[in-house]
Amino acid sequence: MTAVSFQPSVASQQEVVLRADGLSKRFGGLLAVQNVTFTQYSGEILAVIGPNGAGKTTLLNLLSGVYRPTAGRLHLLGRDVTGESMEARCHAGLGRAFQIVRPFPEMTVHENVTVGALFGKAGVSLPEARERAYDLLERTGLAAHAEKAAHELTLLQDKRLEVARALATQPRVLLLDEVMAGLRPAEAQEAVQLVRSVQGSGVSVLFIEHIMPVVRDLADRVVVMDQGQVLAEGTYREVTANPQVVAAYLGTEEGLHA
Ligand SMILES: Nc1ncnc2c1ncn2[C@@H]1O[C@H](COP(=O)(O)OP(=O)(O)OP(=O)(O)O)[C@@H](O)[C@H]1O
Numbered sequence: 001m002t003a004v005s006f007q008p009s010v011a012s013q014q015e016v017v018l019r020a021d022g023l024s025k026r027f028g029g030l031l032a033v034q035n036v037t038f039t040q041y042s043g044e045i046l047a048v049i050g051p052n053g054a055g056k057t058t059l060l061n062l063l064s065g066v067y068r069p070t071a072g073r074l075h076l077l078g079r080d081v082t083g084e085s086m087e088a089r090c091h092a093g094l095g096r097a098f099q100i101v102r103p104f105p106e107m108t109v110h111e112n113v114t115v116g117a118l119f120g121k122a123g124v125s126l127p128e129a130r131e132r133a134y135d136l137l138e139r140t141g142l143a144a145h146a147e148k149a150a151h152e153l154t155l156l157q158d159k160r161l162e163v164a165r166a167l168a169t170q171p172r173v174l175l176l177d178e179v180m181a182g183l184r185p186a187e188a189q190e191a192v193q194l195v196r197s198v199q200g201s202g203v204s205v206l207f208i209e210h211i212m213p214v215v216r217d218l219a220d221r222v223v224v225m226d227q228g229q230v231l232a233e234g235t236y237r238e239v240t241a242n243p244q245v246v247a248a249y250l251g252t253e254e255g256l257h258a
Pocket residue numbers: 027030032050051052053054055056057058059
């Protein structure tokens with residue numbers, strides 16, 4: 001398989017926020033991620049898609065520092081973070097929101113986000129963290145629920161809380177792991193607006209998503225993975241017209257848009 005080289009003309013003028021060079025991850029006999037190379041530019045929304053088992057979650061775990069790569073390097077904002085922990089990457093500007101939301105259930109919504117603010121950057125005082133948390137609750141549409149216990153939230157509100165907690169760490173790059181999963185179409189549209197507003201605040205977003213209309217609406221660029229490798233890279237229109245991509249999704253256009 002050959003990865004399609006893609007050089008965005010405008011983005012190439014911009015700062016590189018994330019650069020993966022030949023990232024690989026082996027689990028025993030399985031190369032779950034193989035020689036993955038891509039660049040993300042400042043302000044871009046980059047989607048990572050691919051059929052089940054393609055290696056997307058493993059790649060996200062390599063980016064956020066859950067796993068160390070078997071081979072390859074990762075640069076965050078020009079700095080080599082390959083050997084650094086999740087915490088160090090978080091302090092360096094990488095935030096992550098998870099598919100399975102795990103807030104502290106007995107703490108209030110506001111307290112949950114305050115914890116994120118305290119965790120993210122060294123030297124943030126408690127009053128500053130509390131202030132930032134209120135600001136983020138406004139931005140993520142949760143202000144009216146600030147004093148509720150986190151376990152009282154609906155699924156959509158949970159996802160908003162997860163994004164607010166990740167933003168509280170003041171990331172330059174936000175990784176989103178299938179945050180639309182389980183949402184009804186109208187709720188997914190609300191979540192799309194939230195991600196757009198995150199981008200509007202100057203944060204670059206890299207997301208894994210199975211829901212193709214969400215990918216179409218959000219992604220400036222799409223990286224398609226299959227069997228651990230980058231199969232194609234380009235705009236949504238380019239990658240969905242690529243016969244190799246169509247073939248990877250069960251060999252039919254319907255598979256791609258299912
Ligand atoms: N911790 C692990 N140990 C062993 N194998 C693993 C581990 N994590 C993932 N794998 C394997 O690596 C391959 C890629 O899995 P991964 O979860 O990254 O794919 P994915 O694209 O995220 O899939 P999905 O869309 O179904 O979530 C799969 O074959 C999976 O079984």
